[in-house]
Amino acid sequence: MTKQHKNYINGAFIDPTGTMIPVDNPATGAVLSEIPDTPVEQVDAAVEAAKGSQRAWEALPAIERAGYLRAIAAKIRENVPEIAKTIVEEQGKVMGLAEVEVGFTADYMDYMAEWARRIEGEIITSDRPGENIFLFRQAIGVIGGILPWNFPFFLIARKLAPALVTGNTIVIKPSKETPNNAAAFMDLAAQVGLPDGVVNMIYGHGSTTGNALCDNPDVGMLSFTGSVDTGVRIMEAAAKNITKVNLELGGKAPAIVCADGDLELAAKAITASRVINSGQVCNCAERVYVERAVADEFMALLSKHMSASTFGNPLEDQSVDYGPMINKAGLDNVAGLVERAKAAGAEVVTGGEIADLGAGNYYQPTVLAGVAQDSEIMQTEVFGPVLPVNVVDDLEQAIVRSNDSDFGLTSSIYTRDIGAAMKACREIKFGETYINRENFEAMQGYHAGVRKSGIGGADGKHGLYENTQTHVVYLQS
Numbered sequence: 001m002t003k004q005h006k007n008y009i010n011g012a013f014i015d016p017t018g019t020m021i022p023v024d025n026p027a028t029g030a031v032l033s034e035i036p037d038t039p040v041e042q043v044d045a046a047v048e049a050a051k052g053s054q055r056a057w058e059a060l061p062a063i064e065r066a067g068y069l070r071a072i073a074a075k076i077r078e079n080v081p082e083i084a085k086t087i088v089e090e091q092g093k094v095m096g097l098a099e100v101e102v103g104f105t106a107d108y109m110d111y112m113a114e115w116a117r118r119i120e121g122e123i124i125t126s127d128r129p130g131e132n133i134f135l136f137r138q139a140i141g142v143i144g145g146i147l148p149w150n151f152p153f154f155l156i157a158r159k160l161a162p163a164l165v166t167g168n169t170i171v172i173k174p175s176k177e178t179p180n181n182a183a184a185f186m187d188l189a190a191q192v193g194l195p196d197g198v199v200n201m202i203y204g205h206g207s208t209t210g211n212a213l214c215d216n217p218d219v220g221m222l223s224f225t226g227s228v229d230t231g232v233r234i235m236e237a238a239a240k241n242i243t244k245v246n247l248e249l250g251g252k253a254p255a256i257v258c259a260d261g262d263l264e265l266a267a268k269a270i271t272a273s274r275v276i277n278s279g280q281v282c283n284c285a286e287r288v289y290v291e292r293a294v295a296d297e298f299m300a301l302l303s304k305h306m307s308a309s310t311f312g313n314p315l316e317d318q319s320v321d322y323g324p325m326i327n328k329a330g331l332d333n334v335a336g337l338v339e340r341a342k343a344a345g346a347e348v349v350t351g352g353e354i355a356d357l358g359a360g361n362y363y364q365p366t367v368l369a370g371v372a373q374d375s376e377i378m379q380t381e382v383f384g385p386v387l388p389v390n391v392v393d394d395l396e397q398a399i400v401r402s403n404d405s406d407f408g409l410t411s412s413i414y415t416r417d418i419g420a421a422m423k424a425c426r427e428i429k430f431g432e433t434y435i436n437r438e439n440f441e442a443m444q445g446y447h448a449g450v451r452k453s454g455i456g457g458a459d460g461k462h463g464l465y466e467n468t469q470t471h472v473v474y475l476q477s
């Protein structure tokens, strides 16, 4: 019988009720498990449990709360191969990347646990004699964590770890595409003796379960990672209750290649950034601006590396660079964008077609030349292994075109000129810029987008404090 996952509410796994949603392997189409489409009453019960346990949880010393995070991290490390295989089966990434994701998740839990002794308030000078003004950082209350499917295991930690160490409790809703690894996480977390209600996991569709979580007035912050369209819907729901939102949304990362840059390094790093996880990464290089003087040389290198990228079922062939796309809708979206770009005059340098491997959703590694700045494919998030390239006169034009986007998450530049690099740092209006390296953020940084890429951010001190609210106290002595 197909495995049926159970919601975890108030310290107990609850037998599923109502409609079940099948979960499949994107490489084969085989059904792997089923999850409940959690109805409003159970969503509300999960929030109620989180609310009920929050006061006592916040009252624990932060270092004790951190102990639970470390215990979960240790359990994760004991189960890396099993969890990685679960991710590969339901999400389609290659095994090496899945293992990195699982290890990074454990490290992230430990990293956030380290903050337990470093959560600091402020003492502010008063205008009045004998008065002290204190600014405390306190928990918000219940966090609603809504997750995408592309780094599904890590994103649990990115929501849960900073929330818990700062004294919040949490209700997590994984993507319906990738709930199996979330169930594995919950199985491990349930073994470390967390007080009931501190962590709750509910499964379902966004339009039902996710929406019910957003509608609940007892959720103090909605911490969401996903698409811009869903981010808009979440803000609309949050507006009804004036619920704080933390939104990590889509990207359209520009990669600027300067004439003085290391072209081989740039071509390799941009290729790696574009094919990793089949191009389904928010911070991936999504468009290239190359200076005219080196455009032909760079295009030849980029085309060589992109066309050499291999793909296939990652459970059958562990040597492939990337696996299937998450589903048919994702594949059709990429194919449609490329077809319309071709119709608008883009030249296919390599790839440009769906790859038929019999089963699974695969797209060829693709480079498009002659793509206009205002074209759909230069402006829309592709989320697949496709790179449109635009030739620019100089760095100034590359910066202007980079900023000419609804998105503002990550960006990169390849140059040996420190002046050019610093100009880009000052003038590129993005949350992150990578200079002469691939796009991949550090847990001690701050991953945050501007414009439609989001509100607020995650990681590091600033991400931690997103999970707190201030409380100012005036003490007259």
Ligand code: NAD
Pocket: 146, 147, 148, 149, 150, 151, 173, 174, 175, 176, 204, 205, 206, 207, 209, 210, 211, 214, 225, 226, 227, 228, 229, 230, 231, 233, 234, 247, 248, 249, 250, 251, 281, 282, 381, 383, 409, 447, 449, 453, 454
């Ligand atoms: P998605 O927006 O389709 O779904 C994300 C989550 O939102 C899912 O759990 C879904 O069930 C839920 N959801 C959908 N409708 C909802 C509603 N009305 N109310 C509440 N919840 C709802 O995104 P996806 O396809 O899972 O992920 C891909 C997107 O995520 C891409 O745009 C990518 O750029 C973005 N992403 C961003 C970051 C970042 O850090 N900025 C990281 C990873 C992915």
